[in-house]
Amino acid sequence: MKKEDLWNAVGEADDIYLKESEELMGVTYNPPGVGKTLIYAASIVAVFGAMLILPKVLFGGSWGTPADTSKVNGSDTTEVSDSDTDVTADTDADTSAPDDYKKEYISYHEGVQLSFPIDVDDDRYLLFQTDPSYESVLYQIFYLASDGNWDGEILRIYRYSEGEYERNVLANFITPTYPLGTDGEYYYVMTVPTDVSIDPNDEAGIKTASVWREHVKTYFALENGLTPLDKGEFHSREYTYDGEHKFIRYYPYGTDTDYFYTLVLSQPAEQGNDGIWCVERWYDMQKAISTPHAGDTSEPVTKITGNIHIEFPDSGMLSAKEYYAELHAKVWKGQTAVPMKYLDPLTVSIAFAREVLGNEFADASYFVEVDGVPEGEYTY
Amino acid sequence: MTDEAIIELYFLRNEDAIRESDTKYGAYCHAIAENILKSGADAEECVNDTWMRAWLAIPPQRPRVLKLFFARITRNLSFNRHRELTADKRGRGELDVVLDELEYCIGTSDVDEHIEAEALGESINRFLAALDVRERSVFLRRYFYAEPIGVIAARYGLRSGNVSTILSRTRKKLRAHLQREGYIV
Incomplete structure (x- = not known):
């Protein structure tokens, strides 16, 4: 055996032991302005418990097509002829639906209803009802390609708690999401795939996807009496939480570089000295330096651009406000191991860099408090 | 994200x-x-x-x-x-020191002997499972992440001397473990 063999073998150390080595902290440092030494004595927590839980249900139903059955995937699906009355007549839904709102089929599932659009070929798509206790998905709809194979996904409908809506919709800019509405308890959202899920040359497929998506956007809220949601209103706000804000510059590679993120901290529960702090958003930054054309004697111009990253806590079903209200109470009841992790903006920032941005090496030397975010063009 | x-x-x-x-x-x-x-x-x-x-x-x-x-x-x-x-003889980093420390654990092992990497990895995990949390964490910070002893000490609120002692004892345990499992004589 060579020493390199042993080095490589240590590289096979189980994830649980590596994670444990990160969780076991006794980091001692003096946060400026706090004036006393904090000792993190984080206990080893069984963070891997969750990873051992296998998805109990991948999909709640079985395959089926709406065209030839009055039951779809184990749930009630009612056939309604074109001559039948408007489907909203049997529900509490808004009755201001258009006159041509007559659907062939309605699926009832988990307390909501979903009608099927008329103008698509029933044989070319598949409705898939799912158990929302797994990943909050209520419906998935797939397309059957012209070659007879099941092709890509057309859409999904999610049923979220407020906390899930905040994390998965308001803070998510990758997957196209369309908030459909809320019934006060749940938030319903449609997502469509980011990739090319249907052959672009398959006109029928493109049309089926388009009709289904527009149909859900137009009618789902009406059918279920939902109040509309506007994520644009949230994103037009400067801050998630009102009140005082602090700006902490985080240098992921140390303070000797001009590459940094700006963390924006707010007090989500109470204002003032007793209020806990959280990182509500952060700005990354790219610098673009324009190069003058030949003969142009003007100075190069540095343009700052970047992305805004919204952060919500991992609050389970609770909304962020409910979560922070509970956390604030716990801090002042002495029920948190390290209160300064929530009360001191610098310590909050260090914990954020370690636990959210994944830089377990971050300490106080990586941060500087500043007056604001550098001027530039930032996008979500 | x-x-x-x-x-x-x-x-x-x-x-x-x-x-x-x-x-x-x-x-x-x-x-x-x-x-x-x-x-x-x-x-x-x-x-x-x-x-x-x-x-x-x-x-x-x-x-x-x-x-x-x-x-x-x-x-x-x-x-x-x-x-x-x-x-290329262009550098000597913390890893050289780390490897030298690991060399102690294999003693006079035949360097040409073929080692089944997967089996040795499993053996290391059995060894790690038998350590207490602090020993295991210090060992991995040093031999997985190649962290300097001073950094490990700061990380866990220990003195550097304590870290060196823990590492020394853990290397002896590893050597005994490898002997028991027949990897070295």
């Missing part, structure tokens, strides 16, 4: 996966590479290569813990880079 969302981007073959990986774990991987290589430029190269390796590996792989998945790739790439540099 959550790890699950980043992994989803890899599965969708969306190049944002690399940008998001770098945003979230770039500094972390950079620190691992720099521990091993003691060179910012070489570390940066390894981190960039890490995203490319991840791009090739996901899918089909779906990492259980994304951060540690990246950590292993960076560690392996940094180790290979270190070997290249050592062959």
Whole structure:
């Protein structure tokens, strides 16, 4: 055996032991302005418990097509002829639906209803009802390609708690999401795939996807009496939480570089000295330096651009406000191991860099408090 | 962005996966590479290569813990880079010291003997399971992450002398473990 063999073998150390080595902290440092030494004595927590839980249900139903059955995937699906009355007549839904709102089929599932659009070929798509206790998905709809194979996904409908809506919709800019509405308890959202899920040359497929998506956007809220949601209103706000804000510059590679993120901290529960702090958003930054054309004697111009990253806590079903209200109470009841992790903006920032941005090496030397975010063009 | 969302981007073959990986774990991987290589430029190269390796590996792989998945790739790439540099006589980093320490554990083992890497990895995990949390964590910070002793001491609120003592005792235990399992005589 060579020493390199042993080095490589240590590289096979189980994830649980590596994670444990990160969780076991006794980091001692003096946060400026706090004036006393904090000792993190984080206990080893069984963070891997969750990873051992296998998805109990991948999909709640079985395959089926709406065209030839009055039951779809184990749930009630009612056939309604074109001559039948408007489907909203049997529900509490808004009755201001258009006159041509007559659907062939309605699926009832988990307390909501979903009608099927008329103008698509029933044989070319598949409705898939799912158990929302797994990943909050209520419906998935797939397309059957012209070659007879099941092709890509057309859409999904999610049923979220407020906390899930905040994390998965308001803070998510990758997957196209369309908030459909809320019934006060749940938030319903449609997502469509980011990739090319249907052959672009398959006109029928493109049309089926388009009709289904527009149909859900137009009618789902009406059918279920939902109040509309506007994520644009949230994103037009400067801050998630009102009140005082602090700006902490985080240098992921140390303070000797001009590459940094700006963390924006707010007090989500109470204002003032007793209020806990959280990182509500952060700005990354790219610098673009324009190069003058030949003969142009003007100075190069540095343009700052970047992305805004919204952060919500991992609050389970609770909304962020409910979560922070509970956390604030716990801090002042002495029920948190390290209160300064929530009360001191610098310590909050260090914990954020370690636990959210994944830089377990971050300490106080990586941060500087500043007056604001550098001027530039930032996008979500 | 959550790890699950980043992994989803890899599965969708969306190049944002690399940008998001770098945003979230770039500094972390950079620190691992720099521990091993003691060179910012070489570390940066390894981190960039890490995203490319991840791009090739996901899918089909779906990492259980994304951060540690990246950590292993960076560690392996940094180790290979270190070997290249050592062959060129261009550098000696913390890893040389770490390897020298590990050499104690194998004693007079026949260097030409073929070792089944997977079996040895399993044996190391059995050894780790028998250690207490502090011993195990100190051992891994040193021999997985190649962290300097002073950094480990600061991390766990220990004195450097304590860390050295823990490491010394753990190496003796590892040597005994490898003897018991027949890897060395």
